[in-house]
Amino acid sequence: MNYLPAHVLGMHAVGDVTIDDYGKALLPLLKEQVRRNHKINFVLVLETNIKNFTAGAWCGNVEIGLKYFLRWNKLAIVSDQKDARGFSDLFKYILPGKYRGYALEDIDEAIKWVSEK
Numbered sequence: 001m002n003y004l005p006a007h008v009l010g011m012h013a014v015g016d017v018t019i020d021d022y023g024k025a026l027l028p029l030l031k032e033q034v035r036r037n038h039k040i041n042f043v044l045v046l047e048t049n050i051k052n053f054t055a056g057a058w059c060g061n062v063e064i065g066l067k068y069f070l071r072w073n074k075l076a077i078v079s080d081q082k083d084a085r086g087f088s089d090l091f092k093y094i095l096p097g098k099y100r101g102y103a104l105e106d107i108d109e110a111i112k113w114v115s116e117k
Helices: 019-037 055-067 082-094 104-115
Strands: 009-013 040-046 072-079 098-102
Touching: 009 019, 019 040, 040 104, 072 104, 098 104
Parallel strands: 009 040, 040 072, 072 098
Antiparallel strands: none
C-alpha cells in the first residue's frame, strides 16, 4: 500500500497467506518501519478468508507481535469478515497499543485513524 503516510505501514492480503509471506513481505517492512519511526502504525487489509492463513502464518502473527512487543502503536484490521475484525479486540488484551477493526467499505476511516499522530 504505497499511498500511505511515511509513518504508516500497510499490507493487503489476498489468497493463501503462509509463513514465507511473513518472512519475505512483512518482516522487512516492519524492521524498516521501526528503524525509521520507532513505532508501528499498521493497516492490514484482508480480502481473503482467515481460513486461508496457514498454521505457520498464525504462528508468524504471534512471533511478530512478540518481536515488536513495545513498538505497536496503532493497528487497524480491515475486512468484511467479522471474525477477522474481532482479532483487533484480542490484540488489545495482549499487546500494548491501540487496535480497531473496520469493514472494507470503511478503509478510508481506518487509514485516517492509523495516520493520526
